[in-house]
Amino acid sequence: MSAVAERLGAALEMDKVESHLHPEGSFDVADHEVPTGREEIWRFTPLKRLKGLHQEASLAGTSYAPAFDAPEGVRIEQVEGDALKGVSGLVPWDRISARAFAEAKSTLAVTIPAETELDRPVFVTLKGTGTDEATATHAVIRAEKFSQAVVVIRFEGSMILADNVEVVVEDGAKLTVISIDDWADDAVHVGHRHIRVGRDAEFKHVDITIGGDVVRHDTTAEYSGPGGSVEMLGLYFADAGQHIEHRLFVDHTAPKTKSHVVYKGALQGEKAHTVWIGNVLIRKVAEGIETYEENRNLVLTDGCHADSVPNLEIETGEIAGAGHASATARFDDEHLFYLRSRGISEKEAQRLVVHGFFDDLIRKIGVPELQEQLAATVEAELAKNVLKELV
């Protein structure tokens, strides 16, 4: 363990908090019992559809093809062995994370060198090529000091994936990571993201979840110095039978840090299920911090189910601000009435409202080409249900 990690570990040790929000992690798979579904962190997840990821299923699969497109200056390498694992301070906090951590044979490392400002995004595409055997992967994205970059990770095709993605945003760096789960209908993805944000660093996470049978993302951000900020934006669209789960944990481990979380989702079709858990912990040391988290769900048809649970734990009152909001609703009748009173048909009015619901979030992504793609994706999703009779 490096000296920095030791100091960080010692600091966190002193500040230990007893709470289900942050179970003690362990690298040893045996320390994580096979979940039964009654545990707080598993109670929303359809374990039966995880293809044994949470049990003993082999993770030796290699049924995927990675592709890269990066501007000059970015280092992309596949590092064999365990050397890079855990650099963000990740200690697996559930069984699937621990299994993936132990079994991933190598680490995909994307490094933006110090003081490098990229003029276009780095694209990493992971295309699944089969669901015969589950796959474990590990990735580390590191933005070195004062660098600025956007990294887009796109998941597509069919596979059963358990992965750990570690992100290190060094002091003064600005990093955006855009994760797009655009899987085929039969994919299963249980992903863990652990982010460490340095002093005065800015991290933006954009989490887009469209495809897959079961997608569960467990994302934790913590700070290694004061002044860091985290923005997390999420957009998801669950269709009939789909389970999309986002579990977020912002651990305010340093003073004067900021976090802002906005996740918006739409649900359509029988047994479409979404889960959003937004956990925030403000530790004693984290004076002067500011946090806000928000989840909004738009239920487009009957038969959908949205769970939304914001949790805020505060150990110091010396903060600039803390708040959260959660709302799950159908179309607002007044919105539709206003639009329809101008001659716009009911379907078309619904279409406008759904686009509007997502648009202010999409506009914040800051990558124009992706914003256009996403608007088109929303349109394609709408075509499955709301607009079916329009076409």
Added chain:
Amino acid sequence: MSTLEIKDLKVQVNTEDGPKEILKGVTLTIKDGETHAIMGPNGSGKSTLAYSIAGHPRYEITGGTVTLDGEDVLEMSVDERARAGLFLAMQYPVEVPGVSVSNFLRTAKTAISGEAPKLRTWVKDVNSALDLMNLDSTFSSRSVNEGFSGGEKKRHEIAQLDLLDPKVAILDETDSGLDIDALKVVSEGVNRFRERDNKGVLLITHYTRILRYIKPDYVHVFVDGKVADEGGPELADELEANGYEKYLTAAV
């Protein structure tokens, strides 16, 4: 040629204490080229009349008829009514997050005229309509009514009236909450609409102030869900001098 004909209209709303009758038999005919003012105290049912004609789901029609050029308006959906030529300028225009004014206007125009407007002339038309309402061109990229001031919301309603060009416009307390400058701008907009051929206007107001700028042909006094008195523009002057007092005591 267009005529909005309201006959013995009865409307109720559901409240916690059960259904409550708001309109108790309203009869009113607006022929083309005519401007009718409906005046009345708070709670007399003026806005209910406006929203009932537009088809708001909160209001349940329990009797009577509304026709536009002989077509049964009450049988139409909200959007069909608008496409048939009715327009309601709302007292409290609704905020629709994330939907830009330009997208909204283009979608509405396309729905009403049955085809997408020609791009080049349309942009010009929109800018001119906004400009006439003292709304600058950045306005069209904002979300519909979101963060608009009270005056901006009303001016946006009248810009829509200009662009969507209905047969009959119902203006529900468009004058409320406007300062004198905004009131003039809005009134000029309504007057430009009236100058077009075959347009009817139903102007609902609490105050006589707006009638100095928009001269009605007929004035109807609304009390307790019914028309209590009718007359020419001189009736507005009388109301300005004496208020609604005599109608209220008569109603009790």
